Amino acid sequence: MTDPSTRAEAFRQLHLADRPFVLPNAWDVATARLFEDAGFPAIATSSAALMVARGYPDGEEMPRREFLDATGRIARAVSVPVSADLVSGYGRGPKAIAATVRAAVAAGAIGLNLEDLDTGSGALFRVPAQVKKIRAIRALAGELGIPIVINGRTDALRRAPGDDAARLKEAIRRAVAYRDAGADCVYPMGLTDATSIATFVEAVHCPVNVMVRAGLPPLAELARLGVRRVSFGPSAAYAALGFLKRASQDVLARGVFDGLTEGAISYDELNALARPRAPPPAPAPAGA
Amino acid sequence: MTDPSTRAEAFRQLHLADRPFVLPNAWDVATARLFEDAGFPAIATSSAALMVARGYPDGEEMPRREFLDATGRIARAVSVPVSADLVSGYGRGPKAIAATVRAAVAAGAIGLNLEDLDTGSGALFRVPAQVKKIRAIRALAGELGIPIVINGRTDALRRAPGDDAARLKEAIRRAVAYRDAGADCVYPMGLTDATSIATFVEAVHCPVNVMVRAGLPPLAELARLGVRRVSFGPSAAYAALGFLKRASQDVLARGVFDGLTEGAISYDELNALARPRAPPPAPAPAGA
Numbered sequence: 094m095t096d097p098s099t100r101a102e103a104f105r106q107l108h109l110a111d112r113p114f115v116l117p118n119a120w121d122v123a124t125a126r127l128f129e130d131a132g133f134p135a136i137a138t139s140s141a142a143l144m145v146a147r148g149y150p151d152g153e154e155m156p157r158r159e160f161l162d163a164t165g166r167i168a169r170a171v172s173v174p175v176s177a178d179l180v181s182g183y184g185r186g187p188k189a190i191a192a193t194v195r196a197a198v199a200a201g202a203i204g205l206n207l208e209d210l211d212t213g214s215g216a217l218f219r220v221p222a223q224v225k226k227i228r229a230i231r232a233l234a235g236e237l238g239i240p241i242v243i244n245g246r247t248d249a250l251r252r253a254p255g256d257d258a259a260r261l262k263e264a265i266r267r268a269v270a271y272r273d274a275g276a277d278c279v280y281p282m283g284l285t286d287a288t289s290i291a292t293f294v295e296a297v298h299c300p301v302n303v304m305v306r307a308g309l310p311p312l313a314e315l316a317r318l319g320v321r322r323v324s325f326g327p328s329a330a331y332a333a334l335g336f337l338k339r340a341s342q343d344v345l346a347r348g349v350f351d352g353l354t355e356g357a358i359s360y361d362e363l364n365a366l367a368r369p370r371a372p373p374p375a376p377a378p379a380g381a
Numbered sequence: 382m383t384d385p386s387t388r389a390e391a392f393r394q395l396h397l398a399d400r401p402f403v404l405p406n407a408w409d410v411a412t413a414r415l416f417e418d419a420g421f422p423a424i425a426t427s428s429a430a431l432m433v434a435r436g437y438p439d440g441e442e443m444p445r446r447e448f449l450d451a452t453g454r455i456a457r458a459v460s461v462p463v464s465a466d467l468v469s470g471y472g473r474g475p476k477a478i479a480a481t482v483r484a485a486v487a488a489g490a491i492g493l494n495l496e497d498l499d500t501g502s503g504a505l506f507r508v509p510a511q512v513k514k515i516r517a518i519r520a521l522a523g524e525l526g527i528p529i530v531i532n533g534r535t536d537a538l539r540r541a542p543g544d545d546a547a548r549l550k551e552a553i554r555r556a557v558a559y560r561d562a563g564a565d566c567v568y569p570m571g572l573t574d575a576t577s578i579a580t581f582v583e584a585v586h587c588p589v590n591v592m593v594r595a596g597l598p599p600l601a602e603l604a605r606l607g608v609r610r611v612s613f614g615p616s617a618a619y620a621a622l623g624f625l626k627r628a629s630q631d632v633l634a635r636g637v638f639d640g641l642t643e644g645a646i647s648y649d650e651l652n653a654l655a656r657p658r659a660p661p662p663a664p665a666p667a668g669a
Contacts (some may be wrong), residue, residue: 115632121409121437131629141651146434148410148454150655166436221511305638310415312636328638329625329644334415334654336624337617341419344403348600350593350616356627359617360439363429363470366622367438 101240104135104174108278108300112316116324120146122170126366129171134138136171138164140178142330152212157183161196166203172370175326176204181212187229194230204242217252224274231275244302245271245282261289265296272299278322285309287318294319389491389528392423392462396566396588400604404612408434412460414654417459424459426452428466430618440500445471449484456489460658464492471498475517482518492530505540508555512562519563532590533559534568549577553584560587566610573597575606582607
C-alpha cells in the first residue's frame with residue numbers, strides 16, 4: 094500500500110464504518126512498528142510524546158524541520174496509513190499551514206490533526222481564521238489528488254469562556270464549522286463522559302474522535318454512542334513512562350529486576366521493529 | 382555538576398564503592414529524565430534501543446552524526462553523569478575510535494562502553510587490536526584532563542570458540558587485557574549465573590558490570606558476589622515495549638483502556654521531562 098491516495102482513502106473509509114476504530118499514537122519508530130504488529134489498522138503520532146522524547150516541551154518549540162523528520166520516520170516505517178499530529182500547523186496563516194501539510198504528506202503522512210489552540214498564548218483561534226486553514230488544506234488535497242484526512246481538533250471544552258454547558262456549545266459550534274470547511278472528522282479534546290459524547294455526536298453529524306483517558310467508557314459503549322474514532326493521544330506514552338517509573342522504584346527500593354524482565358519483548362523482537370513488517374506467509378497452494 | 386571532569390570523577394567513584402550501583406540505560410530524553418527523577422546516580426544509553434527508536438537496527442548502520450546527536454541530547458538533558466554506549470566505536474582503528482569518544486565527550490558524555498565485537502562480521506576483534514583502542518581512549522582522557530570512564534565490554538561468552546568453560550576463560554583473558562590497557566570497568570556480556578559471576582569477579586580484580594536479564598540474581602546477591610555495576614542494557618526498552626504490546630492486545634481484543642490509564646504519569650509530568658530537573662527545595666532558614 095505505497096500509493097498515498099490509496100492509503101488516504103483506506104484511512105478515510107475507517108471513519109465511515111458502523112463501529113469505531115482505535116488509532117494508537119506512536120512517538121518513535123519502535124512504538125509505531127509495535128502498534129502496527131499488534132494489528133491496528135492505522136497509526137497516528139502524538140506530538141507531545143514525540144517532542145518530549147527528543148527534548149522539547151509540547152507545543153511548537155521543536156524546530157519544524159526536525160518535527161517533520163521525526164514524523165516522516167514513523168510514516169515510512171509502517172505500511173498502514175499514518176496520521177500526523179501537526180499541533181496548530183506550525184504557521185499562522187492558511188498558506189503557511191498548507192505548506193506544513195504538504196511537507197508532512199511528502200514525508201509519508203496521509204492524515205493530520207489541526208488544533209484551534211494558539212500554543213503560544215493559550216487562547217483559541219477565532220473560528221473564521223481556523224476555517225480558512227482547513228479550507229486551505231482541503232484545497233491542497235484537491236491539488237495533490239490525495240484525499241488527505243483532516244481531523245479538526247477543538248480545545249473549546251477547556252479553553253472557551255463560560256461554564257461546562259457553554260463550552261460544550263462552543264465546541265459543537267466550532268466542530269460544525271470545521272466539518273463544513275472540509276474536516277473529515279472532528280476531535281473535541283477532553284470529551285469523556287457518555288452524556289456529553291452523545292450530545293456532541295448527535296449535534297455534529299460527522300465522524301467524531303475521542304481520546305483515551307481515565308473515565309472514557311469502553312469501546313462497546315463508545316460504539317453505542319456513535320463515536321467513530323478513538324485515539325490514544327499521549328496516553329500510551331504516559332502509561333509506558335508510568336510503567337518504567339514503577340520498575341525503577343522496584344529496582345531502587347527493593348533491588349529486584351522482575352519488573353524489567355517479566356513480560357518483556359526479546360532482542361530479536363526489538364531489532365525487528367527497525368525493519369519493515371514481514372509480509373504475511375504466502376497462502377497454501379490450492380488442494381494442499 | 383556541569384564540569385565534565387567533576388562528572389567523570391563522580392561516575393568513576395561509583396565503581397569503587399563497596400556495593401554495586403545500578404545504571405539505567407535510556408534511549409531518549411524522556412526515559413533519561415525519568416530515570417534521573419527516579420533517583421539513579423548516573424544514566425547510560427542503550428544503543429540498541431536508541432537506534433531502533435529512530436528506525437535503525439542495532440549495530441552501526443545509524444549514521445555516526447545522528448547517533449552522536451541522539452546521545453548528546455540525553456547527556457545534556459540530565460544533570461547526573463552520562464555514559465554513552467558507543468557500540469564498537471564507530472571506526473576501525475584506535476584513531477577513529479578516539480575521535481568518536483572525543484565527539485561523545487564534546488556532546489556531554491563522560492563515560493563509554495566499547496565492544497570487542499565486529500558488528501559487521503559478527504566476529505570478535507583480536508585482543509591486541511582492542512587493547513590499542515582502549516589505550517588510545519585512555520590517552521585522549523589524559524589529553525583532555527577528564528577521567529573518562531571506560532567500560533570494556535567483551536562478547537566472548539557468546540562469540541568465542543569452544544564450550545562454556547573455554548568461553549569464560551577467554552572472556553576473563555580479554556577483560557584482564559582491557560583492564561591493563563586502561564579500562565575502569567569490564568563488562569562480560571551475557572554473564573548471569575552466580576557461579577560464573579563469582580569466578581569472573583575473582584579473576585579480573587577490577588570493577589565488573591553485569592546486565593539485567595532474566596535469571597540475574599537480585600542486587601543483594603550481586604553485592605555479595607562482588608559486582609560493582611549493574612546496567613539495564615536494553616532491558617527497560619524490552620519491558621516498556623512488552624508493556625505496550627499487552628496494553629494494545631487488551632484494547633484490540635477486549636475494547637478496554639485500563640492498561641493505558643492506570644498507573645500512568647500525567648501530562649504535566651511528561652512535559653516536565655523536557656525541562657531540566659527542578660532543583661531541590663531550598664533548606665528552611667535556621668530557626669524556622
